[in-house]
Amino acid sequence: MANPLRTLTRAQFHAYFAALGGWSLDAFDFFIFVFCLKAISGEFHTGVKSVAEGIFLTLAFRPLGALVFGWLAEKHGRRPILMLNVASYSAVQLATAFAPNLATLLALRALFGFAMGGEWGVGAALALETLPAKGRGFFSGLLQEGYVIGYLLASIVFACLFVHVGWRGLFIVSSASALLVLYIRYGVEESPAWVAGVVARRASAAVLWAAVKGYFPTLCYLVLLMACFNAFSHGSQDLYPTFLQVQHGFSAQTTGNIALVMNLGALAGGICFGALSERLGRRGAIALAAALALPMIPLWAYSHTAVMLAVGGFLMQFMVQGAWGIVPAHLNELSPPSVRAILPGFAYQLGNLAMSRMAPFQAGFAESHGGDYAHVLSWTLAVVVIALILVTALGPEARATDLRVSA
Structure with a gap:
């Protein structure tokens, strides 16, 4: 089978790489905070639960960012707003490094969530409106695994640099994400669907509201679907480093190494199931990946050694991100072109x-x-997997829709 990346034109490759890079660095900045929960709680003399409110605030403000940046992308184009997104979340990341207290840090995580919320929808619209329909499952899988690439990068940086620069130094390092703006500015062209003019001319408030109303039943379904998906990923990832450090007493380096192995599995899973969705359909591939996560729970949550926890983490994230790899294609295929920069991202963030x-x-x-993270991680994930399979099976599918058409 030919490498699908070799079939892309120069413009298609650069647009795709910009979207992948934006999402990867967005996730990298997010997970730097996740890896530093324990260290931050120690400096501010509070519990991990209090610092974990920063995760809640980040997620809570993402829908607002998706709505605002998505609307700006319909009005002014995908490319300039993607640049604004990247610059915004990088600036907030730098400011976080100098937070004097917990209250300030939490406020900055809310601002980060606003900036982070716009990136996925705008970047996915730019990439998928530029790419051909053939091989979209593969491209969707790799694009969504930008989230995993970000996690992987964060785990490497945490393992290598944390003991030298501390959590504040890691936030300074992660603010270098802003350099991607230069690549987008000089190497990326605008979405052909947007340049055609139809989307831009329709981006008035009245027409956008009419599109949202017409799309409302599907939007409600997608929000429910994405609630299940986000519980699947965040429920299996966000507290796993804390679980390793607190319940097993692993060092920062060991924790980072296990996360590295987990994310290699996640990256492989997203690409494999994304490509598989071309044969099984989007819903069939999602349901299969989710179902295969269930037998991985004992190894992932209840193993006693670093090696076996790494194996369990690899297999679990292969399935979690295998299902997630189908999401960009699935959501964009179900969205009308006039609001494609808004609604997929808005549903995702809701x-x-x-x-x-x-x-x-x-x-x-x-x-x-008593600090029993294994128990809560295992039973919450089991419930989420069953819900995801049921919700996926009840929904629509629009595989192979031509996203390059503007109307």
């Missing part, structure tokens, strides 16, 4: 908002049960 209490809930439950 689903995030619905599950934004996942990490604080899991942390609070574990702390109230």
